[in-house]
Amino acid sequence: MIKVLYVASEAVPFVKTGGLADVAFSLPKELRKLGIDIRIVIPKYNSISDDFRKNMRFLKSINVEVGWRRQYCGIEYIEYENVPYYFIDNEYYFKRDSGYGIYGYYDEAERFSFFNRAVLEMIDSIEFKPDIIHCNDWHTGMISTFLKVHYKDKPNYKDIKTIFTIHNLKYQGIFSPEILGELLNLGTEYLNLDSLEFYGGVSFMKGGINYSDVITTVSNSYSKEIQTPYYGEQLDGLLRSRNKNLYGIVNGIDYKIYNPEDDKHIFKNYNINTIDKKLENKLKLQEYLNIPQKKDVPLIGMVTRLEDMKGLDLVIHILDELLSIDVQMVILGTGSSYYESILKDFENKCPNKLSVNILFDNSFAHKIYAGCDMFLMPSLFEPCGLSQLIALRYGTLPIVRETGGLRDTVNSYNEFTKQGNGFSFTNYNAHDMLYTIKRALRYYGDKKIWHKIIKNAMDGNYSWKNSACTYEELYKALKYDS
Numbered sequence: 001m002i003k004v005l006y007v008a009s010e011a012v013p014f015v016k017t018g019g020l021a022d023v024a025f026s027l028p029k030e031l032r033k034l035g036i037d038i039r040i041v042i043p044k045y046n047s048i049s050d051d052f053r054k055n056m057r058f059l060k061s062i063n064v065e066v067g068w069r070r071q072y073c074g075i076e077y078i079e080y081e082n083v084p085y086y087f088i089d090n091e092y093y094f095k096r097d098s099g100y101g102i103y104g105y106y107d108e109a110e111r112f113s114f115f116n117r118a119v120l121e122m123i124d125s126i127e128f129k130p131d132i133i134h135c136n137d138w139h140t141g142m143i144s145t146f147l148k149v150h151y152k153d154k155p156n157y158k159d160i161k162t163i164f165t166i167h168n169l170k171y172q173g174i175f176s177p178e179i180l181g182e183l184l185n186l187g188t189e190y191l192n193l194d195s196l197e198f199y200g201g202v203s204f205m206k207g208g209i210n211y212s213d214v215i216t217t218v219s220n221s222y223s224k225e226i227q228t229p230y231y232g233e234q235l236d237g238l239l240r241s242r243n244k245n246l247y248g249i250v251n252g253i254d255y256k257i258y259n260p261e262d263d264k265h266i267f268k269n270y271n272i273n274t275i276d277k278k279l280e281n282k283l284k285l286q287e288y289l290n291i292p293q294k295k296d297v298p299l300i301g302m303v304t305r306l307e308d309m310k311g312l313d314l315v316i317h318i319l320d321e322l323l324s325i326d327v328q329m330v331i332l333g334t335g336s337s338y339y340e341s342i343l344k345d346f347e348n349k350c351p352n353k354l355s356v357n358i359l360f361d362n363s364f365a366h367k368i369y370a371g372c373d374m375f376l377m378p379s380l381f382e383p384c385g386l387s388q389l390i391a392l393r394y395g396t397l398p399i400v401r402e403t404g405g406l407r408d409t410v411n412s413y414n415e416f417t418k419q420g421n422g423f424s425f426t427n428y429n430a431h432d433m434l435y436t437i438k439r440a441l442r443y444y445g446d447k448k449i450w451h452k453i454i455k456n457a458m459d460g461n462y463s464w465k466n467s468a469c470t471y472e473e474l475y476k477a478l479k480y481d482s
Contacts, residue, residue, distance in 0.1 A: 002475050004031070004038040005130035007119050009112070009139035011040055013080065014048045015102060018305075019251070019386045020136060020167050023218070026254040029083050030468035036475065039128060043115055044076060044087035045102050046095040052078060056087060060125045064118045066110060067182045073118045075125060086126070088118045109175040112204065113183040116142040124156055131479045134163045138173030141208030142184065145196065148211050149186065161478045164212035166205075168383050169226050169233045170309070173204030199234070209238055214478055215246045218384035219405035223248030231381055249471060250408050251384040252464035253393065258369075260394050265366035270395075272458040275451060278370065278395055285371030289355040291328055298444050299328045300437070301372030301396065303365045303387055306335030306343070306358075311378030311401065316342055317430035322437065323350045330355045330368055369394040374440055378425075378433050382406045388422070389462040395454040398422040399440055401433070409462070413443065413453050421457040 010016055011024035028038045044056075056076040063070045074089030088094075093111045094102075105111065120143060123129060135143050144162040151157040179202055180186045191197045196207050209215055217223040225231035227240045239246060260278075261271045267284035270277035279295055286293045304310045316339070323329070323346070331343060331354075340358050347356040357364065369375070375391035377400045384405030388398040392409070400406040402424045413420030425436040443449050 002036050002132070002472075002479055003128065003130045004028075004036055004132045004134055004475060005119070005123070005128070006038055006040045006134045006136075007140045007143060008040065008042055008136045009115075010102065011042050011085070014042065014052055014085070015045050017101060017103065019384070022254065022386060023167070023251055024136065025083075026252065026257075026464050027468060027471070029081060029254070030252075030464040031471060032083060034468060034472050036472060037128075038134075039084040039086060039130075041086040041088065041119055041122070043094045043102075044074070044089040046091075046097060047102065048087075052080075059086075062118075062121055062125050064114060064121050065185060066114045066117065067185060071114055073114075073121065075122055086122065088115055088122070090114060090118075108173070109179045110183055112139045112173065113142060113179070116140060117146060119143055120146055120151060120157070123160075129156060130160060132161050132163060132475055134165065135208055135212065136165045137167050138171060138204040138208065140164075141173060141204035141206070143208075144211035144213075145184075145186075145190075145207040149190075161214075161481075162212040163214045163216060163474070163478065164208035165216045165218065166209075166226070166383070167218055169205070169231070169235065170381075172198070172206070172233065172235075174198055174201040175204075177202055206235065206238065209235065209242065213245065214474065215239075215242060216474070217246070217248050219250045219408045220248035221407045222381075222383045222404040225381070225404060247474065249467050249474075250405055251386060251389070252467050253386055253389045253462050255393075255463045258366075258390050258393050260370055263366055263370065265363040266370040267367065268370075270370075272395075272455060275395060275454055275458075278454075281367070281371040282373070285330070285367050286328070288367065289330055291352055291355055294328070297326055297328055298373045298441055299330065299371065300374045300376055300399075301329070301368040301391075302331045302333070302376050303368055304331070304333045304335075304377070306333050306339040308336075309380045309382075310335075311380055311428075311433075312336075312339045312343075314378045314428070314430040314433050315376070316346075318434040319346050319354075321434065323353050325438075325441075327441070328353050328355075330357070330372065332357045332359070332361065332364055332368055334358055334360055369396055372396045373444060374399055374437075376437070377401070377406060378428075379403055379406060380428055385409070392421055392457045392460055393462055395458045397440065397453055397457060399433075399437055400424050401428060402426050413456075415449075418452060419456065420453065421460055422453070 008024040010021040059075045076087040268280040343356045382404040410422040412424040425432040
């Protein structure tokens with residue numbers, strides 16, 4: 001049996017700020033069905049609910065080196081939906097109550113240096129020796145580095161292999177070079193282009209890419225895009241040099257969480273054979289939003305971070321023209337105050353046509369996925385994207401820009417072959433986007449065609465099943481590779 005320790009900075013249901021948390025929950029659960037003994041480890045944040053905390057079992061306390069410091073580390077354990085979770089406990093680093101949430105503190109380098117080292121130290125203290133450590137994003141980037149530098153001569157670690165998954169290359173964990181000795185217990189020889197150095201700083205992301213045995217990204221297109229200067233965030237050369245060990249494996253969604261047939265968050269359950277019931281969700285959503293209940297007016301949804309990478313500039317550029325035609329729109333999300341303010345101004349001008357909701361609300365999001373006719377994702381770049389997969393599952397047709405995982409999962413409808421599950425445009429251009437929205441609206445007017453596209457969407461497989469099998473093969477190859 002292959003043993004995998006899956007390391008992430010967040011995981012559902014304990015703590016979530018983005019799609020990584022969903023992946024860190026759903027992928028291991030699917031892999032365990034394939035017979036892989038995979039276990040998850042995350043920090044024990046203060047925001048984890050007491051319902052979970054009271055059921056955690058204390059395993060052991062150890063000391064962890066962080067530069068010259070020796071810090072307390074508690075190891076705790078819980079099982080959730082038959083998946084084992086370990087928690088790294090240190091109240092100084094993870095019991096924080098400020099408005100930042102779990103990220104964004106002045107000492108991020110120290111917090112995650114501790115976490116990375118603690119994960120490795122933990123292996124000597126639990127009854128689980130992994131064959132593979134599967135790391136995720138910059139917060140875990142130093143694990144592979146530490147393993148090859150500090151643990152290479154320790155018998156319990158010498159055969160462990162590492163995988164590093166890039167969920168978003170934009171966020172790299174770059175810090176002052178002083179952290180080499182101060183936090184990482186590394187000499188200045190690691191401050192070079194072939195190791196950790198990144199334009200004078202130390203990059204956790206670069207550590208993960210350089211020192212891991214295998215690198216994966218969350219879609220095939222993104223794995224190719226990040227090897228180009230436009231998407232590569234100044235790491236494209238390094239990624240090209242490692243392209244023989246770089247794989248793109250598209251994310252999936254949890255079919256138990258996202259299932260319109262029994263979703264408790266939506267107004268009316270339905271499936272591919274009862275698509276007409278989707279209209280009840282639309283009318284109830286319009287009532288919920290306090291906009292006119294019009295069954296024949298197309299309703300466009302967005303559930304998104306309000307940031308430039310999500311294509312908000314394109315939306316703002318054409319919003320006046322879009323709202324001048326017979327449509328309604330709902331936006332849910334938080335982010336840049338710049339986008340929040342502008343979108344709220346548009347809402348004030350068109351309160352019967354646009355509902356802007358500056359918050360994160362999971363139940364509300366489910367209602368949007370079920371109640372809208374179309375789902376807009378005009379991203380500047382999108383490593384994978386989960387929202388379009390959820391929209392497809394709920395028969396809400398995505399309108400996307402062809403980048404990253406959006407390119408891999410949304411096939412633009414072809415009126416000649418009758419194939420396709422949504423609509424897409426290539427260039428990052430507001431008028432190309434508007435043209436594509438208007439194209440979707442034309443098909444919306446033909447209910448026979450529209451229902452055909454909905455069935456195409458709902459008939460697709462967006463679960464983790466196929467991708468989990470790909471990861472299983474990758475794990476096997478890595479474990480048995482001499």
